[in-house]
Amino acid sequence: MIGFSDLPRRSAMYTLKQMEAFYWSAVLGSFSASAKKLHASQSAIAKRVAELEGFAGAPLFERGARVLTLTPRGRRMVEMAQEMLALNARIVQKMAAPDSFQGLVRLGATELVGLTWLANLIDQTARQHPQLQLMPDIDGGVTLYRRLEEGSLDVAIMPGPFWSYEYESVPMGHIRNVWMASPSLALGGHGQLAPRDLLAYPVITQPTNSALTHLYDGWFAEQGLSVKRVLTCNSLGVVAQLTMLGLGISYLPPSYFGPLVAAGHLRQLDVVPELPQVHYYAVYKKALFNPMVARVVELASEVCDFNMRGSAMAGLPSLLAPRPEAQ
Amino acid sequence: MIGFSDLPRRSAMYTLKQMEAFYWSAVLGSFSASAKKLHASQSAIAKRVAELEGFAGAPLFERGARVLTLTPRGRRMVEMAQEMLALNARIVQKMAAPDSFQGLVRLGATELVGLTWLANLIDQTARQHPQLQLMPDIDGGVTLYRRLEEGSLDVAIMPGPFWSYEYESVPMGHIRNVWMASPSLALGGHGQLAPRDLLAYPVITQPTNSALTHLYDGWFAEQGLSVKRVLTCNSLGVVAQLTMLGLGISYLPPSYFGPLVAAGHLRQLDVVPELPQVHYYAVYKKALFNPMVARVVELASEVCDFNMRGSAMAGLPSLLAPRPEAQ
DNA sequence: ACAACTTACGTTACCCGTAACGATT
DNA sequence: AATCGTTACGGGTAACGTAAGTTGT
Numbered sequence: 001m002i003g004f005s006d007l008p009r010r011s012a013m014y015t016l017k018q019m020e021a022f023y024w025s026a027v028l029g030s031f032s033a034s035a036k037k038l039h040a041s042q043s044a045i046a047k048r049v050a051e052l053e054g055f056a057g058a059p060l061f062e063r064g065a066r067v068l069t070l071t072p073r074g075r076r077m078v079e080m081a082q083e084m085l086a087l088n089a090r091i092v093q094k095m096a097a098p099d100s101f102q103g104l105v106r107l108g109a110t111e112l113v114g115l116t117w118l119a120n121l122i123d124q125t126a127r128q129h130p131q132l133q134l135m136p137d138i139d140g141g142v143t144l145y146r147r148l149e150e151g152s153l154d155v156a157i158m159p160g161p162f163w164s165y166e167y168e169s170v171p172m173g174h175i176r177n178v179w180m181a182s183p184s185l186a187l188g189g190h191g192q193l194a195p196r197d198l199l200a201y202p203v204i205t206q207p208t209n210s211a212l213t214h215l216y217d218g219w220f221a222e223q224g225l226s227v228k229r230v231l232t233c234n235s236l237g238v239v240a241q242l243t244m245l246g247l248g249i250s251y252l253p254p255s256y257f258g259p260l261v262a263a264g265h266l267r268q269l270d271v272v273p274e275l276p277q278v279h280y281y282a283v284y285k286k287a288l289f290n291p292m293v294a295r296v297v298e299l300a301s302e303v304c305d306f307n308m309r310g311s312a313m314a315g316l317p318s319l320l321a322p323r324p325e326a327q
Numbered sequence: 328m329i330g331f332s333d334l335p336r337r338s339a340m341y342t343l344k345q346m347e348a349f350y351w352s353a354v355l356g357s358f359s360a361s362a363k364k365l366h367a368s369q370s371a372i373a374k375r376v377a378e379l380e381g382f383a384g385a386p387l388f389e390r391g392a393r394v395l396t397l398t399p400r401g402r403r404m405v406e407m408a409q410e411m412l413a414l415n416a417r418i419v420q421k422m423a424a425p426d427s428f429q430g431l432v433r434l435g436a437t438e439l440v441g442l443t444w445l446a447n448l449i450d451q452t453a454r455q456h457p458q459l460q461l462m463p464d465i466d467g468g469v470t471l472y473r474r475l476e477e478g479s480l481d482v483a484i485m486p487g488p489f490w491s492y493e494y495e496s497v498p499m500g501h502i503r504n505v506w507m508a509s510p511s512l513a514l515g516g517h518g519q520l521a522p523r524d525l526l527a528y529p530v531i532t533q534p535t536n537s538a539l540t541h542l543y544d545g546w547f548a549e550q551g552l553s554v555k556r557v558l559t560c561n562s563l564g565v566v567a568q569l570t571m572l573g574l575g576i577s578y579l580p581p582s583y584f585g586p587l588v589a590a591g592h593l594r595q596l597d598v599v600p601e602l603p604q605v606h607y608y609a610v611y612k613k614a615l616f617n618p619m620v621a622r623v624v625e626l627a628s629e630v631c632d633f634n635m636r637g638s639a640m641a642g643l644p645s646l647l648a649p650r651p652e653a654q
Numbered sequence: 655a656c657a658a659c660t661t662a663c664g665t666t667a668c669c670c671g672t673a674a675c676g677a678t679t
Numbered sequence: 680a681a682t683c684g685t686t687a688c689g690g691g692t693a694a695c696g697t698a699a700g701t702t703g704t
Contacts, residue, residue, distance in 0.1 A: 009430030011423050011618050016343060017669095032683065041671050046684065048669095057424020063684070065678040073422075080418045087414055091407045092338050095400075097384020103336030291338050344694095359658065368696050373659065375694090392703040393658065 014055040016088060021048035022060065023081040027287065029068055052077070085289045092291035093298070101292050102131030108144040108156035109136060110210070111236045112175070112253060112306065113280065118157075120303045125296060132292060140234070141211025148283065154293050157300065159211040160281035170297050172280040172304040175253045177212070179269040180261075182246035193271045195223040202230035202248035204239050212278060216251065219275055240266065251275055255307045280304070341382040343415060348375035349387065350408040354614060356395055379404070412616045419618035420625070428619050429458030435471040435483035436463060437537070438563045439502070439580060439633065440607065445484075447630045452623060459619060467561070468538025475610065481620050484627065486538040487608035497624050499607040499631040502580045504539070506596040507588075509573035520598045522550040529557035529575035531566050539605060543578065546602055567593065578602055582634045607631070 024034040025045060035042040053060050060074035070078065109118050118136060125134050137144075137153065144156040148167075161169045179198065181187050187201065205213050220227050231248055233239050240257055243250045244265045252266070260266045282297040284290075351361040352372060362369040380387050387401035397405065436445050445463060452461050464471075464480065471483040475494075488496045506525065508514050514528065532540050547554050558575055560566050567584055570577045571592045579593075587593045609624045611617075 009432070009617070009619055010427075011419050011429075012427035013343070014418075016340070030683070042684080043672080043686090044670055050685095055424065055427070056422050057427060066683070068684095077422055080422060083414060084418065087410060091341075091411065095383050095404055095407060096339050097382065100337075100339035100382070100384065102338075105336070290336065292336055357658075369659080370661090370697085371695055377660095390659065395659095 012055045012057075014052055015048075016084070018048045018052040018055070019081045019084050021045045022052050023078065023085055025049055025061070025068060026070055026074065026078050026081075031068070089289045089291045089294060093294045096291070098128050099131050101129040101295060103292060104133050104135055105292055105296050106135045106137065106152070106154045107296065108147060108153045108158070109138055110141055110144070110158050110212075110280075111138050111206075111234075112256065113157050113172075114138045115236060115309075116256060117303055117305050117308045120305075120308065121296075121300050124299050124303050128299070129295070132296075134296065140207060140209030140213075142209040142214070145211075145283075148285065154288070154290065155282055155284040155297060157280060157282050157304075159215060159278050160283060161279060162281070162283055166285055166287065167283050168286045169281040169283050170301055172282050172300060173306055174277050174279040175255060175306045176277050177216075177251040177275045178254050179249055179271045179275070180240070180243050180252045180257065180266045181249045181269055182244055183264060183267040184246050185249070185267070187249070187269065191270070193269055195220070195225055195271060195273075198249060198269075198271065199225060199228065203228060204231040204233065204242050204248040204250040205229055206236065206239065207232045207234050215278065216275060223273075253306065256309070280306075339382045339384075341379055342375075343411070345375045345379040345382075346408045346411050348372045349379050350405065350412055352376055352388070352395060353397055353401065353405050353408075358395070416616045416618045416621060420621045423618070425455050426458050428456045428622060430619065431460050431462055432619055432623050433462045433464065433479070433481045434623065435474060435480045435485070436465055437468055437471070437485050437539075437607075438465050438533075438561075439583065440484050440499075441465045442563065442636075443583060444630055444632050444635050447632075447635065448623075448627050451626050451630050455626070456622070459623075461623065467534060467536030467540075469536040469541070472538075472610075475612065481615070481617065482609055482611040482624060484607060484609050484631075486542060486605045487610065488606060489608070489610055493612055493614065494610050495613045496608040496610050497628055499609055499627060500633055501604050501606040502582060502633045503604050504543075504578040504602050505581050506576055506598045506602070507567070507570055507579045507584065507593045508576045508596055509571055510591060510594040511573050512576070512594070514576070514596065518597070520596055522547070522552055522598060522600075525576060525596075525598065526552060526555065530555060531558040531560065531569050531575040531577040532556055533563065533566065534559045534561050539578075542605065543602060580633065583636070607633075 021034060021038060021040075021044075024037050025031050028034050028037065031045045031049070032042045035045040038045065049060065056073060056077060058073050059071055060077050062069040062071055107121075114136070122134050122136065125132060137147075139147075141156075141158040144153065144158050147153040148156050157172055179193075181201070185201070187193070187197070205216075207213070217227055231242060233242065236252070239250050240252055240260065242248065243252070244260070249269070254261065254268060257266060261268050282300050284293050284297065348361060348365060348367075348371075351364050352358050355361050355364065358372045358376070359369045362372040365372065376387065383400060383404060385400050386398055387404050389396040389398055434448075441463065449461050449463065452459060464474075466474075468483075468485040471480065471485050474480040475483050484499055506520075508528070512528070514520070514524070532543075534540070544554055558569060560569065563579070566577050567579055567587065569575065570579070571587070576596070581588065581595060584593060588595050609627050611620050611624065
């Protein structure tokens with residue numbers, strides 16, 4: 001009735017696709033690389049960027065012979081695009097239909113995670129996102145980190161934290177390892193021990209690609225001791241078994257190996273100071289903007305629980321089998 | 328070389344248009360209204376919303392016979408859409424080509440703004456956005472507010488502030504009015520005056536649709552005095568002229584009428600306490616998300632300056648003309 | 655009957671991929 | 680020669696508007 005309130009006013013528009021194409025072209029420094037990442041032809045990417053430049057009314061890239069260089073206006077656009085893509089990822093993660101998540105997420109984890117709640121995560125993921133396949137990969141923290149770097153993993157659950165702009169670290173709970181020995185070992189009956197009391201015994205650890213190994217080296221160093229690492233084994237279960245057999249001492253999570261302690265196969269040593277707490281994190285590259293990864297991490301933070309026994313624990317009774325008297 | 332880093336992963340997508348259509352449908356409560364606002368057919372809007380529901384995997388509206396009701400999922404989507412549209416507005420405002428802003432922005436302003444820096448704003452706007460036409464409208468603050476409410480103005484520059492969720496208020500500087508009288512008036516030569524000294528004289532003000540009038544009524548009330556409003560005129564220049572002619576006293580901004588004081592046509596009265604400062608704001612409805620309005624406000628906040636004389640001041644010498652002895 | 659949403663349908667326009675070309679190292 | 684960006688062309692699809700159909704008030 002007043003009129004004028006529905007006058008045509010337009011300012012040029014752009015699309016999310018254009019922003020995405022521009023952002024990755026800027027980050028990767030080339031249209032071709034961006035095209036490969038986004039599963040489109042390089043021509044399409046170039047056109048989307050050109051359209052975005054039309055929106056901006058000015059070039060966003062300086063087309064060097066071999067490389068793309070951002071113009072000042074392009075640099076500001078990257079910031080905007082980054083915000084937009086981050087918001088987009090949040091929206092997709094929160095609002096998209098569960099079964100629209102389809103594809104593969106490559107998830108790295110350390111063995112303890114695999115032994116406890118990883119199965120739960122896989123189960124929950126399959127339940128809520130039938131089309132989303134999780135490809136878990138168990139390895140040492142150092143290796144996991146390298147694989148994140150090189151892009152052959154999407155996300156890794158491992159001890160942390162990381163201090164890096166590039167990576168997002170989401171807390172996944174924590175555990176405390178304690179020193180364990182075979183009950184047959186003559187090592188401080190039930191009294192308190194000091195770190196140097198341990199020196200006489202070989203230490204069974206996971207290999208040097210384990211983040212824990214590096215973390216605890218620091219603990220030893222603090223005590224003024226050097227590590228005598230004699231036996232290493234990449235399987236935590238086997239480390240426990242070797243410990244039970246009296247081949248050395250080791251640090252193990254009591255939450256998981258409690259039953260073996262209760263059954264008298266392992267003895268928990270009361271060493272002061274205690275080993276430091278280990279905090280676990282889900283780590284992934286911020287720049288990826290992958291809603292599926294974010295969704296998996298969200299699920300992980302809901303189900304993570306190191307006191308839980310995963311289906312992998314089914315293998316434990318067989319470890320006990322050689323010592324029937326434990327029953 | 329590592330492989331697997333470029334596996335196809337997709338989660339359903341959506342577009343800005345869909346978000347926009349959904350948001351306005353939710354706010355206005357109907358597809359038809361949304362369609363009118365977005366200058367599209369109602370069919371198109373309904374389809375965009377349907378597509379967004381496909382993305383969400385669930386209905387966002389409950390289709391009542393006459394009204395649309397948001398589902399719980401729809402309510403969450405509105406929040407997301409709001410964020411997205413706000414970010415979109417920022418991007419358009421900051422990055423869009425200047426000449427892509429085309430259309431009409433209806434700008435309300437009070438007279439003092441019109442007399443000082445409004446011309447500058449219009450000039451700057453025309454310079455930077457040739458396709459953007461500003462339609463200024465001078466009126467009292469109360470009227471401006473009503474016209475904002477009813478949608479016949481996009482933005483108004485007026486005394487404030489407003490306290491409302493619905494409106495955005497951007498500061499535009501402030502002024503202080505002082506009491507003025509004709510030098511011929513026998514009113515406290517050069518000594519200090521109290522408010523009650525003014526009671527003997529008629530007060531010339533702008534009409535009751537002026538926000539200032541209401542603001543200063545408060546000042547009088549604080550002094551325990553009732554206002555004797557005898558003459559009102561909607562033109563500030565005429566108020567000044569009537570004051571010069573000795574028909575009464577008035578409050579005027581010394582920054583603008585300083586020359587008349589210096590020329591001896593007006594006398595500035597030293598009344599304590601002073602009239603309160605008046606803060607000006609650009610006010611517009613937050614929910615509009617109109618980048619063009621935001622752009623105009625940004626320009627306004629750059630050029631606002633009540634100490635400036637606009638082109639409208641060209642009319643002032645003619646006001647002086649009747650009193651040639653002032654030269 | 656009116657006012658709203660839905661559905662159907664024909665047209666348009668846009669977006670993409672292929673392919674040929676040009677430039678640079 | 681290899682790699683990257685640009686341009687031109689053709690096909691497919693997705694988005695739009697018109698219009699008819701449906702449903703509640």
